[in-house]
Amino acid sequence: MLPVACGLQGWMKKLVQQAIRNDTVWRCIDRALGSGGPLHRKLLRSRSRLPGYGxxxxxxxxxxxxxxxxxxxxxGPFAGMRYPEEDESxxxxxxxxxxxxxxxxxxxIESVxxxxxxxxxxxxxxxxxxxVGFGMRCPDTRIFAFDNNDVARACCEAMAQLNGVEVRTGEFCDRETLLGLDLGERGLVFSDCEGYENKLFDRSVAERMAVHDFLIEAHDFxxxxxxxRMLEAFDAxxxxxxxxSVDDLDKASGYDFPELDGFEFGERYEMLAEWRPETMRWVYAEAK
Incomplete structure (x- = not known):
């Protein structure tokens, strides 16, 4: 019976996916369930992850x-920053x-x-x-930007030029590269490097960079x-x-911006979602 049950389960899953993918069907589900309920949230999350989104x-x-x-x-803090027509975001x-x-x-960010x-x-x-956003708000601050992706760096350079900001870009920022940068009296290290923070930061780095601040996205997933580990590295x-972080569905039901007027709940979700696999954490380590 197990193969039959598995086959039936797979067939039912495909049927549900086809249903919620259909915009007419989804509007009926949206009205029937109401925004924000547990079943509505689950179905909306599934719909948003389907290719094409209808x-x-x-x-x-x-x-x-x-x-x-x-x-x-x-x-937000970077209001007015312009995006190129083509970007990598x-x-x-x-x-x-x-x-x-x-x-x-x-x-x-505002305190920085x-x-x-x-x-x-x-x-x-x-x-x-x-x-680029920090470069606009901190015109006398030296900005270093690192990314392994060639397209991303090119987009960063294009956006910097569009907004009249000077950004020094580089590829891979390992521990030696970071420690070799001249950050002056008190700088900020902003890290979103998909788990590499576990290799980049430890107590020895914290001690050598004790006069600087750190804002690190922790990729526990x-x-x-x-x-x-980040807290242990910097606590001394x-x-x-x-x-x-705030869940994407909570943003759709709780965030209020005038630009969202006229958009349905599913559209609001699409506009606000950051597509994280789970709730994220940041560690903000401020120099003592």
């Missing part, structure tokens, strides 16, 4: 484009242009900007959201225990705190 995808992209005709960030361009991207870090650090290192800079030399 036949109305092009219409949504066009609708989004009308809401952001200037391709400039609307809110993919679906996350929506929350970045809206200004909701990693909104959980807003308070820390108020301090006007001598240098900022962005490890895993992607298309340059943070590197890649290597469990990452948050704890820095004041540390952990910041947790």
């Amino acid at each position: 036949p109305e995808r092009e219409a949504f992209v066009a609708k989004f484009g009308k809401a952001f005709p200037q391709r400039a960030v609307c809110h 993919g679906r996350t361009v929506y929350p970045k242009l809206l200004g909701s991207y990693e909104r959980e870090l807003g308070e820390v 900007i108020a301090r006007q650090p001598s240098a900022i290192v962005d490890i895993g800079c992607a298309e340059g959201y943070y590197a 890649i290597e469990p225990g990452t948050t704890e 030399t820095h004041d540390c705190r952990v910041i947790e």
